[in-house]
Amino acid sequence: MHIATLMLLGSGELGREFAIAAKRLGCRVIACDRYANAPAMQVADACEVFSMLDGGALRAAVERHRPDVIVPEIEAIDTATLAELEKEGHRIAPSAKAVQLTMNRDGIRDFAAREMALVTSKYKFAESRDEAIAAAAEVGVPCVVKPVMSSSGKGQSTAKTAADVGPAWDYAVENMRGDRPRVIVEEFIDFDSEITLLTVATKDGTIFCPPIGHRQEAGDYRESWQPAAIPEGALMSARHQARKVVEKLGGHGIFGVEFFIRGDQAIFSELSPRPHDTGMVTLISQFPNEFELHLRAILGLPIPSVELIGPSASAVILASEESEDFAYEGVAEALAVGAPRRPVDLRLFAKPKTLKNRRMGVALARGDNVDEAVERAKTAAGRVRIRYGGK
Ligand SMILES: Nc1ncnc2c1ncn2[C@@H]1O[C@H](COP(=O)(O)OP(=O)(O)OP(=O)(O)O)[C@@H](O)[C@H]1O
Ligand SMILES: NCC(=O)N[C@@H]1O[C@H](COP(=O)([O-])[O-])[C@@H](O)[C@H]1O
Numbered sequence: 001m002h003i004a005t006l007m008l009l010g011s012g013e014l015g016r017e018f019a020i021a022a023k024r025l026g027c028r029v030i031a032c033d034r035y036a037n038a039p040a041m042q043v044a045d046a047c048e049v050f051s052m053l054d055g056g057a058l059r060a061a062v063e064r065h066r067p068d069v070i071v072p073e074i075e076a077i078d079t080a081t082l083a084e085l086e087k088e089g090h091r092i093a094p095s096a097k098a099v100q101l102t103m104n105r106d107g108i109r110d111f112a113a114r115e116m117a118l119v120t121s122k123y124k125f126a127e128s129r130d131e132a133i134a135a136a137a138e139v140g141v142p143c144v145v146k147p148v149m150s151s152s153g154k155g156q157s158t159a160k161t162a163a164d165v166g167p168a169w170d171y172a173v174e175n176m177r178g179d180r181p182r183v184i185v186e187e188f189i190d191f192d193s194e195i196t197l198l199t200v201a202t203k204d205g206t207i208f209c210p211p212i213g214h215r216q217e218a219g220d221y222r223e224s225w226q227p228a229a230i231p232e233g234a235l236m237s238a239r240h241q242a243r244k245v246v247e248k249l250g251g252h253g254i255f256g257v258e259f260f261i262r263g264d265q266a267i268f269s270e271l272s273p274r275p276h277d278t279g280m281v282t283l284i285s286q287f288p289n290e291f292e293l294h295l296r297a298i299l300g301l302p303i304p305s306v307e308l309i310g311p312s313a314s315a316v317i318l319a320s321e322e323s324e325d326f327a328y329e330g331v332a333e334a335l336a337v338g339a340p341r342r343p344v345d346l347r348l349f350a351k352p353k354t355l356k357n358r359r360m361g362v363a364l365a366r367g368d369n370v371d372e373a374v375e376r377a378k379t380a381a382g383r384v385r386i387r388y389g390g391k
């Protein structure tokens, strides 16, 4: 009846769009996450709620549903169990190796800098406050301190002076995921811009999407746009590096490869072996979008071309406080932006709970150029308000 059964490990906003793409092509989708009613669970055939860092629970879920492909959607997964499952014949997308190396920053950074000889910022790892201070002395200040297991900027801060490094360690440890107090201390790169290069490893070779530009605040993205105008030399270098690392990680699927652009230089930052949050812009900017590309690559379906529809942008809608009693307001006003010529669109994630700075939605817009698209996406995002409790 179904063309394949896919098990999503992580069911956030990216998982929900992937699940929609998979449902449209006739797949059965099992959505897993650590909490109930996660975005992808809202559209899946079945769901499982458990900690994906618990290897026993993960194995039990896989054995219960016997998926054709296991599709990790977040970093915080017991990747040792995934590696075992792959050895036993289960398929992990794109590969257990890619998922294992990118689960923690130390894995992918050492792999990229040492094994692949890519250009990265200077970095050192630290496992105590004192080690972090020593690492910063070597790397230099300003420096960026991040837990090795985290994403969307959680636990990340920039130490401007040596005195900031101790508090940056404390902040990282308080906000990390998992149970391993370890940070990366990275040289601060004064870049011109930054991009995500969506790179699709397919059975017929590697495909690149037009680069996506983005602006980050507190380590999390605020707006993204496509195409990003960067020097030709930097784009060529980014493509070369992305191809090299993705092909070495193995398997088929989409990778979000992040670079800092400085002049003609593309400095490798990190990568996700899955759709990327800044790539949500592709929901409006290109066909197939990043979720459809991931699905086609995983299932070995053809991708004859990637068509850029036009300059486009996404802008995030964040919560400002913690609540389980909240409502979205202003949706009609947001969707009226640009009507009738160029309507904007929204994705509202309907997560069951807000947290300060938790991403609750995105606005999507096109424009005559990317600046206009960003402005329109921001205007629409700004019109959506989250009302808390009776306030
Ligand atoms: N060494 C650096 N120099 C300058 N800026 C940096 C550096 N490292 C990180 N940043 C800034 O912080 C942002 C988030 O960093 P990074 O991508 O490493 O974190 P993350 O938590 O993995 O984010 P995500 O999961 O959303 O990709 C970067 O996109 C960049 O804007
Ligand atoms: N940068 C990675 C990223 O954006 N991941 C996306 O955010 C979700 C977690 O959100 P939450 O923290 O609000 O639960 C993940 O499930 C994924 O969809």
Ligand SMILES: [Mg+2]
Pocket: 258, 270
């Ligand atoms: Mg990042």
